[in-house]
Amino acid sequence: MKTSVLALGLVAAAALTSQAHADKLDDVIGSGTLRCAVVLDFPPMGSRDENNNPIGFDVDYCNDLAKALGVTAEIVETPFPERIPALMSGRVDVGVASTSDTLERAKTVGMTIPYFAFEMAVTANDKSGVKSFEDMKGKVVGATAGTFEAIALEKQVKEWGAGEFRPYQTQADVFLALSQGQIDATVSTSTVAQANIKGGKFAGISVVGKAPFDTDYVALFTNREEYGFVNFLNLFINQQVRTGRYAELYEKWVGGELPDLTAKGVYR
Amino acid sequence: MFSYTFHWNQALKALPQMLDGALVTLQVALLSMVIGLALALALTACRLSGNRILGGFATAWVEIARNTPALFQIYMAHFGLGNFGIHLSPYTALLAGIAFNNAGYLAENFRGALKAIPDTQTRAGRSLGMTSVQAFRYIVLPQMLRIAFLPVTNQMVWAILMTSLGVTVGMNTDLAGITQELNARSFRTFEFFAIAAVIYYLIAKAVTLGARLLAARMFRY
Numbered sequence A: 001m002k003t004s005v006l007a008l009g010l011v012a013a014a015a016l017t018s019q020a021h022a023d024k025l026d027d028v029i030g031s032g033t034l035r036c037a038v039v040l041d042f043p044p045m046g047s048r049d050e051n052n053n054p055i056g057f058d059v060d061y062c063n064d065l066a067k068a069l070g071v072t073a074e075i076v077e078t079p080f081p082e083r084i085p086a087l088m089s090g091r092v093d094v095g096v097a098s099t100s101d102t103l104e105r106a107k108t109v110g111m112t113i114p115y116f117a118f119e120m121a122v123t124a125n126d127k128s129g130v131k132s133f134e135d136m137k138g139k140v141v142g143a144t145a146g147t148f149e150a151i152a153l154e155k156q157v158k159e160w161g162a163g164e165f166r167p168y169q170t171q172a173d174v175f176l177a178l179s180q181g182q183i184d185a186t187v188s189t190s191t192v193a194q195a196n197i198k199g200g201k202f203a204g205i206s207v208v209g210k211a212p213f214d215t216d217y218v219a220l221f222t223n224r225e226e227y228g229f230v231n232f233l234n235l236f237i238n239q240q241v242r243t244g245r246y247a248e249l250y251e252k253w254v255g256g257e258l259p260d261l262t263a264k265g266v267y268r
Numbered sequence B: 001m002f003s004y005t006f007h008w009n010q011a012l013k014a015l016p017q018m019l020d021g022a023l024v025t026l027q028v029a030l031l032s033m034v035i036g037l038a039l040a041l042a043l044t045a046c047r048l049s050g051n052r053i054l055g056g057f058a059t060a061w062v063e064i065a066r067n068t069p070a071l072f073q074i075y076m077a078h079f080g081l082g083n084f085g086i087h088l089s090p091y092t093a094l095l096a097g098i099a100f101n102n103a104g105y106l107a108e109n110f111r112g113a114l115k116a117i118p119d120t121q122t123r124a125g126r127s128l129g130m131t132s133v134q135a136f137r138y139i140v141l142p143q144m145l146r147i148a149f150l151p152v153t154n155q156m157v158w159a160i161l162m163t164s165l166g167v168t169v170g171m172n173t174d175l176a177g178i179t180q181e182l183n184a185r186s187f188r189t190f191e192f193f194a195i196a197a198v199i200y201y202l203i204a205k206a207v208t209l210g211a212r213l214l215a216a217r218m219f220r221y
Helices: A002-020 A023-033 A057-070 A078-089 A149-162 A171-180 A190-199 A226-241 A245-253 B008-014 B014-048 B050-067 B068-082 B090-115 B120-125 B132-169 B175-185 B189-220
Strands: A032-040 A072-077 A096-098 A109-118 A118-126 A140-144 A164-166 A184-187 A206-209 A214-223
Touching: A002 A184, A002 A245, A023 A226, A032 A057, A032 A078, A057 A072, A057 A078, A057 A096, A057 A226, A078 A096, A078 A109, A078 A214, A078 B175, A096 A109, A096 A118, A096 B014, A109 A226, A118 A164, A118 A171, A118 A190, A118 B068, A140 A171, A149 A164, A149 A184, A149 A214, A164 A171, A164 B175, A171 A184, A171 A190, A171 B068, A214 A226, B008 B189, B014 B050, B014 B090, B014 B132, B014 B175, B014 B189, B050 B120, B068 B090, B090 B132, B120 B132, B120 B189, B132 B175, B132 B189, B175 B189
Parallel strands: A032 A072, A032 A096, A140 A164, A140 A184
Antiparallel strands: A096 A214, A109 A214, A118 A184, A118 A206
């Protein structure tokens, strides 16, 4: 008897809360804060300045988004493997974290249209003798676990049937292992490779060429069922490009030729 | 409120791959235990030897192994030594880290067990005409192993669970490494980690059970 009353109460409470529960877009506007998952060891997309403040393309992008929503942005530092768990557990509202829009992930979270695109570069330890992507065959290579390039590189190593692939937890660990000579080469986004070499923290490594992987389109993401929010995010990305803000941010953080965010022949 | 739908059937497809990883996990744990036991016996011998340098070395080892996180010990073996140009593969670094940790804990277990055996045992043996080595070999050592057995099983379970720290140094062939990669690909965190947790539980249970059976055979009166 008692348990059934309790159960009934719980059901009633759940019904009430779900009735009062607006969608995420309303929640964010109502709370006055937008919590963005951003990866901060991934310069120039996300990193920290000398005063330990978050900076980078993704940080600015989150601030722009918060401004568009009329709320304050809160940058939640999230390592690569924890981006989607952070969303699923309700610690963040949206991921502005250079997340590749794979179909596998879209089964779990709602992906927007691409907001950025990366090309892949090979960075090698100078002592390894790796001078191109093909030279990586038979060598010990590594990348950040679970990233677009890690998945592609591991597949490639299996196809070559020689060498070894090592996934590390953070981008910093990959470059540390590379500069120590624990691994001979890595594939990363060219922006990250350049930023890490310019940063000067890692000695004895250089970018040696491009990796023949597909362009890595990255999307913002939020909960899969939040159509209203996804809709808003898609329009926001569109507006960033239209207003020239995307080009402005690209020039500020990356420089060079602006990548095309559209795939030819399809609308998205 | 709760907005997560489980994709168990998709996650379970990865089970064979995870079981392969479980074998690697078990292998690392068993190897680290064998190496750890050998090192622990050596450390115990160093402490009993009365030699100051050997004793000091053993004490330092035990102090560091027991009072610093296992994660640091493994990270040090890979990235720490890497700074000096000594390159241990993720597998070796993981094995070295856990064996180091195991040796420290097991040496303490042995010390505790030795303390629990009264001196009168040795004296009784000597009065029966045994040499001190014989007295140790036939009277003290069997009792020590008997007392230390349960703590050693504990350490074995701990060693199995410690293998999961290998992901921090790029280990991708053991159960934790494989689970982590499956998770990074699809982000079905709950499903994959839950399956992995069940496998870890079963490995640990199997090892404890195996140890019990072994103990029942070895320590029969």
